[in-house]
Amino acid sequence: MSAESPKAIFYALAANLGIAIIKFAAAAFTGSGSMFAEAIHSTADCGNQLLLLLGLRQSREPPTPLHPMGTGRAINFYSLLVALLLFFVGGAFSVYEGIHRLIAREPLQYVYIALGVLGISVVLEALSLYGAMREIRAGTPNKSLWRWFRETRDSDLLVVAGEDIAALAGLAIAFVAVLLTVITGNPVWDACGSIAIGILLMLIALLVAREVKSMIVGESASPEMRREIDAFLRARPEIRSIISLITLQWGKEVMVAVQCEMIDYDHSRTMVEAINVIEADLQAHFPVVRWVFFEPDFVNR
Template sequence: MSGESPKAILYALAANTGIAICKYAAAAFTGSGSMFAEAIHSTADCGNQLLLLFGLRQSREPPTPLHPMGAGRAINFYSLLVALLLFFVGGAFSVYEGVHRLIAREPLQYAYVALAVLGISVVLEAFSLYGALREIRKGSPTKSLWRWARETRDSDLLVVAGEDIAALAGLAIAFAAVLLTVITGNPVWDACGSIGVGVLLMLISWFIAREVKSMIVGESASPEMRRDIEAFLRARPEIRGIISLITLQWGKEVVVAVQAEMIDYDHSRAMVEAINVIEADLQAKFPVVRWVFFEPDFVKR
């Protein structure tokens, strides 16, 4: 995410806190299992956003002898924690609550209150998702949402967008479940809605965890950035050919390791100076590239 990430997370935290309070009140007033599941979901979202804020703060810690490249990837760890919380606190508990109410068959009271709260929540969550999508479009204006989710290196933005999508879809399920309960008078629909919300949350959290795990293991820079860096290097007159190029996403920043065959120089000092110029120009063109490791070599012919 961009430098506006903390602001976006704070907005989402404030909105979800208000939504959670309304949902708990509506769940207690109506006895709706689907509403209670949604309240648990909103509570999990609040905790998740606090974890993301903490993770962003940790990722900005300066380099130390123990962590010479800084703590940029700390945000990936906290994003994984968020995905696990979304699975267990949001998803598994919602399924448990739905199964419990399916067995108990507790009647739903004041259903129109639940429907009103769910409708208001849809509007607020849609506004939050719009903010996340706007951030996504800033960096990837031409990509589909699915392609962006598979290729993004912004774990915190992936979590926020995933939570918002899960919230909207969950609200739609809960709204349909409560409405069917009102129409049929059968509380089974409400219990099934709670189970449906839980299953949805578990599926989305599994997807987020899988993507973030790949980032923790170590991913290259985005395909576009890697192509641009390679094209930049191949266009340099000082370089005869690229032997090897490795990029590594390190939180919000990128590590670049280059092995290249240089043109002929009269002495080693001139080659070192040429490499220094290439590294400075590379970092000027790609500000996210913080570390450049350049090895001159030659191709055996």
């Protein structure tokens, strides 16, 4: 997902805003703990999407003497905040609400309204997830979802996809919990559904936080891009061998530091001109590469 077109975030924000309003109304009518937990979850998701939009905006700020490489990694910080909110506001609160309902044993009312709202919410969340999956497939059409999750450098899209998957799974749990409550007449099922939703949200939040933390610490460019950059440099006739190649993902952009042994040149100026051509061609071939640090060196043979 490009920083200029955060479509998946807007899809998720629109879906969660509508879902939160419907869920709160249904929770008030039915007294369902699972429904109330889902309403809190959707409200938290709305705030999460606003945080991601703020992070994207800040990540576009130009370089300054204090931040000479810009603020592209600001989006990773906001993505980590979202993961923490998903854990505490969504997950922990849902567990607390479920335990409270388990003790109080409050009966449900208007259960068919709850089931209808959950069905509508499933449709809206599925549309939001479809938008996120379309963005994912546009960039990595041949990867499994799990492999993309482990290798992606788009922290904002990672968070949106994680939220949507958690939301759909949570809705399925809430639907089953309310349905079992209707069939058995026992509100314990509804309370257990709220606890299960909370545990699910906390697990997904931990997975997302682990990936985002790795991005904050500093990750290389994606494995595919690093291999392509390496192949591009090895194919250059000006380069005899690559001594070292370092890539660093910086928000939506990439920094490349390369140490190479060049072919023999009669003059240092000629070699510098050749390096300038390599750098320009590299950035033209890989538009996301914003910085190139090129060091010619010798290999002791």
